[in-house]
Amino acid sequence: xxxxxxxxxxxxxxxxxxxxxxxxxxxxxxxxxxxxxxxxxxxxxxxxxxxxxxxxxxxxxxxxxxxxxxxxxxxxxxxxxxxxxxxxxxxxxxxxxxxxxxxxxxxxxxxxxxxxxxxxxxxxxxxxxxxxxxxxxxxxxxxxxxxxxxxxxxxxxxxxxxxxxxxxxxxxxxxxxxxxxxxxxxxxxxxxxxxxxxxxxxxxxxxxxxxxxxxxxxxxxxxxxxxxxxxxxxxxxxxxxxxxxxxxxxxxxxxxxxxxxxxxxxxxxxxxxxxxxxxxxxxxxxxxxxxxxxxxxxxxxxxxxxxxxxxxxxxxxxxxxxxxxxxxxxxxxxxxxxxxxxxxxxxxxxxxxxxxxxxxxxxxxxxxxxxxxxxxxxxxxxxxxxxxxxxxxxxxxxxxxxxxxxxxxxxxxxxxxxxxxxxxxxxxxxxxxxxxxxxxxxxxxxxxxxxxxxxxxxxxxxxxxxxxxxxxxxxxxxxxxxxxxxxxxx
Amino acid sequence: xxxxxxxxxxxxxxxxxxxxxxxxxxxxxxxxxxxxxxxxxxxxxxxxxxxxxxxxxxxxxxxxxxxxxxxxxxxxxxxxxxxxxxxxxxxxxxxxxxxxxxxxxxxxxxxxxxxxxxxxxxxxxxxxxxxxxxxxxxxxxxxxxxxxxxxxxxx
Numbered sequence: 323x324x325x326x327x328x329x330x331x332x333x334x335x336x337x338x339x340x341x342x343x344x345x346x347x348x349x350x351x352x353x354x355x356x357x358x359x360x361x362x363x364x365x366x367x368x369x370x371x372x373x374x375x376x377x378x379x380x381x382x383x384x385x386x387x388x389x390x391x392x393x394x395x396x397x398x399x400x401x402x403x404x405x406x407x408x409x410x411x412x413x414x415x416x417x418x419x420x421x422x423x424x425x426x427x428x429x430x431x432x433x434x435x436x437x438x439x440x441x442x443x444x445x446x447x448x449x450x451x452x453x454x455x456x457x458x459x460x461x462x463x464x465x466x467x468x469x470x471x472x473x474x475x476x477x478x479x480x481x482x483x484x485x486x487x488x489x490x491x492x493x494x495x496x497x498x499x500x501x502x503x504x505x506x507x508x509x510x511x512x513x514x515x516x517x518x519x520x521x522x523x524x525x526x527x528x529x530x531x532x533x534x535x536x537x538x539x540x541x542x543x544x545x546x547x548x549x550x551x552x553x554x555x556x557x558x559x560x561x562x563x564x565x566x567x568x569x570x571x572x573x574x575x576x577x578x579x580x581x582x583x584x585x586x587x588x589x590x591x592x593x594x595x596x597x598x599x600x601x602x603x604x605x606x607x608x609x610x611x612x613x614x615x616x617x618x619x620x621x622x623x624x625x626x627x628x629x630x631x632x633x634x635x636x637x638x639x640x641x642x643x644x645x646x647x648x649x650x651x652x653x654x655x656x657x658x659x660x661x662x663x664x665x666x667x668x669x670x671x672x673x674x675x676x677x678x679x680x681x682x683x684x685x686x687x688x689x690x691x692x693x694x695x696x697x698x699x700x701x702x703x704x705x706x707x708x709x710x711x712x713x714x715x716x717x718x719x720x721x722x723x724x725x726x727x728x729x730x731x732x733x734x735x736x737x738x739x740x741x742x743x744x745x746x747x748x749x750x751x752x753x754x755x756x757x758x759x760x761x762x763x764x765x766x767x768x769x770x771x772x773x774x775x776x777x778x779x780x781x782x783x784x785x786x787x788x789x790x791x792x793x794x795x796x797x798x799x800x801x802x803x804x805x806x807x808x809x810x811x812x
Numbered sequence: 813x814x815x816x817x818x819x820x821x822x823x824x825x826x827x828x829x830x831x832x833x834x835x836x837x838x839x840x841x842x843x844x845x846x847x848x849x850x851x852x853x854x855x856x857x858x859x860x861x862x863x864x865x866x867x868x869x870x871x872x873x874x875x876x877x878x879x880x881x882x883x884x885x886x887x888x889x890x891x892x893x894x895x896x897x898x899x900x901x902x903x904x905x906x907x908x909x910x911x912x913x914x915x916x917x918x919x920x921x922x923x924x925x926x927x928x929x930x931x932x933x934x935x936x937x938x939x940x941x942x943x944x945x946x947x948x949x950x951x952x953x954x955x956x957x958x959x960x961x962x963x964x965x966x967x
Binding site: 364367379383452453464 | 823824910915917936937
């Protein structure tokens, strides 16, 4: 009897963001499909609008990472107007961006990864939430997480205008310089962030790395794929979120490509599957060979695991130490274990905090010259940054007045889409046997894609503001034979 | 007493703009009676907005498909069932309330949610649909009434 299991978040993104698991006659998994929502229609929406509006408009694409879109768009405008911002402006941008990374990565670790790793993937589902996490690590830590985030968000507002939809990025610079008295606040906030990041890595060490079961899960074949990895690197091949070249390493760890953001179309292509809205990115240099891993398949990954693999190190001392410990513990480079993303994320958290502190202390950060006025006639601009969830591409073509004729965006989740699809399939095959399915197992299938911190597109605040999951079992004729509601909606 | 009126939504997504547009209208019509804010974020990121307020009103779009578009619905935050969300982006109000209570954060004691049943939440650049525009008038009245009640009780 062929059965279908469906894990379907019934949110506003109805019909998207679900996992279909097809069982064969033996009750083993025939194939599992992950469907994730695609950012549709936005590129059309951008057409006919002034390019200068893009940092504001694109930041509204997502209720999750507006700062990343704002920054990618701002960088695309620099390129569009062929204008080089003054050093002070670059540093202010990177400072704000680094603080955003701290805040975003912290949220992910404690609120998303935490339920899986601190509470445990097979714990009763009622405990697999932030309250369960706080129950394990202590309420004081919850206060600390919320307190640090609040402090950092206030700093981002101070420099960037609105924290949710920042308005500081302009072609050739930023909207206003930092004042001397503000610098002191940034230094204090960044110092706090460094301590917080160290403390978070400490928790990971104590709760996850000292638990053999968790380490076995991280290392298990079920959550492992040998693919290419992509990330932005600085001139020394160290991880950079804001600037640099795009570097790709092969599954065995050697550099395969290194190119300027402006050359992305020469190396990245998109593949379409009939069962998914999302376009699956792959490396043109290798080609699309189906959902296969290995050096002959063009599938690559982005986000923390990929960034660490694609680099030669971290540009700050404490993060570099953590980077070395990570690769030593996990058996050298590259690390192919998807769940190691959680650890890699914390190393990046530490880097972002240390980088914030470096930049906050830099005397140049209070230089009042923060803008180079564009004088060139615009035609085409490409901006690439690392979003917390991976490499983010913004590409605009305009007329001579700067009105957008064509826009192309590749979001992090698209870069990761093929590997995520493979992760879900492999996890389902590895975990579901002979028709035995329970809540804990399904959660462990979801862990296969949750580690990537996939962004499900546009803001998901619409009521009920939550994602009830359900599982449906179908027989060979697709008749519904069982239905499990994970949790209720309204 | 400090009261917050928070409009949620995304201006780019057709009817999803209704929370934002309503709060803008309220901020003019009821100036001084509360603090007004708008946001496109979700889940835990909303926490920062509420800290320090005694009471709060949330205005949002809702899609139950069980009521005609434009219907105003009134909900208590604590009556929305909590969920084990698969992503922090989906953590909802119940989680916020639970966390704030657990951590003893200075959080509103009462949160009222007024939501308008909508048609279309997906079309990027789509206009707000006529039935929803009509419903906004009633929504404004309902929120104004709630604010009056609270303000009178504390006068």
